[in-house]
Amino acid sequence: MRDDDLDERDAVRARSEDLAARAREADRFIARYALRLPPGADVDRVAEEIAIEQTVEVPADCIPEAVKADGVPGRVETIDARQDGGFEVAISYRADLAGGSLAGLLNLVYGNVSLVPGIRLVGLDLAPGQLAGLPGPGFGIDGLRRLLGVRDRPITATAIKPLGQPTAILAGLAGAYARGGIDIVKDDHGLHDQRMHPFAERVEACHEAIEEANRQTGGRCLYVPMVAGAPEAVEVQVAYAARLGVRAVMTAPLLTGFETVPRLARRHGMVVLAHPSFAGTFLHDPDHGMTPALLLGTFFRLAGADISIFPNSGGRFAFGRADCVAIAEALRAPLGRIAAALPAPAGGMSLERIGEMVDAFGADTVLLIGGALIRHDPDREVAARAFRAALDAALRERSGSA
Secondary structure (H helix, E strand, C coil), rough: CCCHHHHHHHHHHHHHHHHHHHHCCEEEEEEEEEEEECCCHHHHHHHHHHHHHCCCCHHHHHHHHHHCCCCCEEEEEEEECCCCCEEEEEEEEEEHHHCHHHHHHHHHHHCCHCCCCCEEEEEEEHHHHHHHHCCCCCCCHHHHHHCCCCCCCCEEEEEEEECCHHHHHHHHHHHHHHHCCEEEEEEEECCHHHHHHHHHHHHHHHHHHHHHHHHHHCCCEEEEEEECHHHHHHHHHHHHHHCCCCCCCEEHHHHCCCHHHHHHHHHHHCCCEECCCHHHHHCCCCCCCCCHHHHHHHHHHHCCCEEEEECCCCCCCCCCCHHHHHHHHHHCCCCEECCCEEEECCCCHHHHHHHHHHHHHCCCCEEEEHHHHHHHCCHHHHHHHHHHHHHHHHHHHHHHHC
């Protein structure tokens, strides 16, 4: 990178930080949008339309003067040309317009304009006061490490799969993984309340299998059931799991609602894993939706996820290395009083890639390997031990080269 490129990047970053600081002082916050406009479009006009559409939603000449004076309409702060030929627009909003909820925040920054092509949400600089009403992780990295008794290494995790097997078999798999030393054994996200393995029956059997394994080994493996369905069903499922002594649940926020399960879990003192099911439609168009770091990192974390699962690069899904690292950074970066959360890169990972994942994401990571353990050995306890051995070998190699 040339010196003038570095100078320009530093200048842009400094202006960005100054803009965010001024907005926070005025109880406003900044949302940043990447725009891809058709030929001849007026970027100033489009930026102003976004600011109005996302707030007062009336023609500019119909906004009451008192509303303008109160700073209710969005305000275009900066417009910068991008190297890809598009533009980046920073718009400030009154923080209280989000109403203190994540749903309100999402609606404010990307509600109506999500229906317009060529607009992508790429950044968010929140005001400190906004964070008070948002759940954030109930445990975070430090709390989860204490619960698991895992200090300085990545946390190991796997999934009970495939679905369609009787409850007794699923429970047997769960117990075997726990005896083999896996830290977290979760339901596959396709396991709901189905006829072949009903929720209540499955959760009781799998939880007890893991608890028995913990009694045998002295381990602290967590069982994580998937909760899903209508709000009343989800509430019953979380409460039932809590009564059994289950300490964690998994949810797909885009299917059950961002805050529904995390708030229930916090009530019962449970860890939350967030699964990215249905997220791809918001992420894969480079000119629309939002960045993976915002959705699977910032927003999942604000909603209350202690662990955010996402497709790692080189796996079954089309995520790039830079996006995956950015998700991890968004989960762990300082964010006011909001606790840091753990990234869980997944989706077709193998034992051979453990060292690579440790290098990319560091110790504060959940290594989630599922199908590769099934292929490694039909005895899931043996496969789990191989997982732990591969991780230990990778850590020794990196410690020796330090």
